[in-house]
Amino acid sequence: MPVPTHRSGAVGATATADAALWLGTLAQQFPELLTELLPGRTSPSGDRQHRTPARLAAESARVRAERQDALLTRQRHGLTAPGYSAAPLRLPISDAIRDITDGVIELEEAVYDKLGLGRPRRAPVPERLGRLVRLLHRVAAHPVLAAHVRDETRRMARRCSHALGDTEPMVRVSGRCGWCDSVSLRAFPSRGAVLCVNPGCRCDAPECDCRTDPAYRHLWERAAWARLAEHGGGDLREITEAVADRPDGAAR
Template sequence: MSTAAAVWLDSLCRRFPQLLDELAPSTGRTLREVRGSGPGSGSGGSSSAPMRVYVSDALRDITDGVIELEEAVRDRLGLRRIAAAPVPVRLRRIAELLDRVGKLPDLAAHVEDELRRMDRRAARALGEPEQLVRLAGRCPACDSVSLRAFPERGLAMCVNPVCRHVLDGEEDAS
């Protein structure tokens, strides 16, 4: 089993319900507030409960991604398709197949990449900042001490706004 895939899967399983909670109306909102500016709403187009489209878009993207990932995994493993299910159930079914997925390196890499992408999308929609790691050394382009690594993107760069030099694999950040 790919340990990294399992970590991303576990994280996505925790974040997905949080995304649903972000869209759930609070007990203080009425249906009229959620609808917005329809006739007779009296709100004049403004609402005390604004639609958070980026959360809705993230939910749609993740839902579609999980469905497609489960179908791709089952197809590649030669398994029959099974009944449609909510995202948390599909994620559990993918988790049950991770040992078999790990035996196919290309499939394992694809599953890990997709789970990481969907988890990061959920994290951004929930307002979680991207992890940032300070690197020792100086930027080879501007000589500042502004080198940072973005592990989720697999990127190391100078965060000096004037420079923004991206380190490649051959440059040493020490």
């Protein structure tokens, strides 16, 4: 059944608002992936003192195969002149760069095609991300496209964060979810929002995809926090402070 027009706008606006957050994360973290390719760089999660002898031996055995892969990937992104390089590269980093680069190109081409803009000109990933951000207001008018942009940018941002060894911070807040009545509310400072992390939670809001997408969680933005706290027995001040917080680790 087609989505009514007044709901289509809400669905598209919600999806593109989420996409804007994921695009911002990608724009910030993708250059960090490229930096990981530079000689002498190691991943934050790759501290040698925490590696077992077996893991160190396995990594050493892969170095020769990774050197050629490192050279090709760095040349592709203009990080080295043509020639021999002995700097090894961890495969998860190069794989993530390829996946995200291809994903951004394909996503931008899909957006341009749907909006009738022809074919986007070639450009580095950060520039393509900026162009996508500037088109989000037009993407919002197409709910299916908006959902696709949100899903793809979310996937790529998480892939990027995982490759860098980052974990998205979240903070437990008091109160119960207004939909599933569980004590599963978490504040996500990086998103500026509160989510229910109960995998079984489903709402009946037409603009929310938690009913159809297992990876999606119901989200409350700032305008809905007061009502969430009132109906769930939570504390609005606690929610506000939790979202404003910037913890260094994971959930606490």
